[in-house]
Amino acid sequence: MDDGDKIRASKNITIGDIAEELGLSKSTISRAISGKGRISEATMLKVKEYIRVHNYKPNVIAKGLAQSKTYNIGVILPADANLIEIPFFQSCLMGICEETAIQDYDVVVTTVKEDDITFLKRLIHNQKVDGVILTRSLVNDAPAKYLKENDIPFVVIGSCEDNDIVQIDNNHLEGCRELTSILLMSGNHSLALLAGNQNHIVNRNRYAGFVKAFHDSKLSMDNSMVFLDMNNNVLIDRAVNQIMERHIDCIVCSDDLICSRVLAKLNEDNYSVPEDIKVASFYNNAHLESYNPLSHHLV
């Protein structure tokens, strides 16, 4: 049975309408819906039936106003131009939408650029959300700081230094350590690391994991082959040049954007992968997947 796809076109039916129709009071209808308070089985059923037949849906906004809740949860996406290529945030968003829908919450998104949190402030001031999910964490994170100061409940995806804050993350440090260890154990002793912006906690952690793997293995790491803050292609190209002047077994990239550029650069310079040099990376983007370098699944 199609339980009424069509919404009442004209005025939306309200709890008051039902009360009138059924000769009951608004509060009774409210109880029947929420299941709170005492209510007889009989009226309960009567109301439920009416609701089903007329395809009534309570107005969540009004409910929220009465309870001082919004039934909305804010999701903050980074608006940095280069992050748009990384599907990670979109994946997060999809996942969050899925789960919130189940809990009868909605997702309201907004963006922050670097330290510009005007949009976040707007969202909070407008009191449109009950809590917030930060989808990335920077060192000295402005959004986190703001939310904490204003006692807004929030969690961050990715780790941050402040242990008061609820955090949920992949263990990037451990992930990178494991990848590096595997490389080291399989005979690739001379490694280069190309890591992204060290303001991003994830990049710091991957760097730390890389270091730890060397430490654990008692092998010595060549610091001159560790390139941090590889924020643009020029830096990456330069790093690759330096790397290729040496006998390096494998380049470890902290993300796919870097990896992409590395592969392109190697290609331009007529090196082949993995014959001349191996390349490892995180994220596993579909574009790179076609290329099949030695890559490590993590996200």
Next chain:
Amino acid sequence: MDDGDKIRASKNITIGDIAEELGLSKSTISRAISGKGRISEATMLKVKEYIRVHNYKPNVIAKGLAQSKTYNIGVILPADANLIEIPFFQSCLMGICEETAIQDYDVVVTTVKEDDITFLKRLIHNQKVDGVILTRSLVNDAPAKYLKENDIPFVVIGSCEDNDIVQIDNNHLEGCRELTSILLMSGNHSLALLAGNQNHIVNRNRYAGFVKAFHDSKLSMDNSMVFLDMNNNVLIDRAVNQIMERHIDCIVCSDDLICSRVLAKLNEDNYSVPEDIKVASFYNNAHLESYNPLSHHLV
């Protein structure tokens, strides 16, 4: 001057509080804020000043309830797994967030998978949005159909057959026609087309543009070199094999995912671009940018 980052920690200040403090009525405060109705310059200023000092922000939800508005606009993202790699939707979302914030609206997002529009229905039923933006359009689009039937205001990004519907789009047909024409005019007479799922209007339009360019040029198009619905890598690889058996000047790809796979496949088979064959595509993904095939900027 820092105009009060800190929100009143305890109970949020309301219009009633201001009225009481200033010895005015709630409606006067409301008028001062909205600027609607007659109000004296003096009280206007007094109220504005109080608001500034106490960093008062009206509760948008309550305002909305009183006006039967939500000040929210729904954005529907496709949840298909392979689309997550395409940054187009994320870009849309960023842009929408930017503009809505200016208009003091918020964005609530949800997803639809193929024809499964349960989440969209939820959003509408819950009356959480004043209108909807559909970020892609399929042939016989279920979300569009649903919204239209229920008289929900909406627009679609991308074109759809139904001309009642407000649509906003790049002219994909014209874009692809132009790209193809340029190729033809620059002496690349034998072209192959690899286009994606023909359920997506955008792919149909690009195909149509490709055809039109040939038609306009009076050159003849080789139908056996037109590959539609290239929905997976196996199909793409097979197409590339067929293409490389012939003397084709350039492969036109309807999107970067296809292009990516094409380049990878050519690479695997030891062809080089653009010496052995040229490759053109839309979207200009950052990953591909590193590769610099002949590509066409559109989005």
Next chain:
DNA sequence: CTGAAAGCGCTAACAC
């Protein structure tokens, strides 16, 4: 078990 009434924070006639 059910109803009446007040209230969430704001707007919008309608008076004065």
Next chain:
DNA sequence: GTGTTAGCGCTTTCAG
């Protein structure tokens, strides 16, 4: 110009 009143649609005491 400003105040009064009645809602928006729902929840939640408090009676009975």
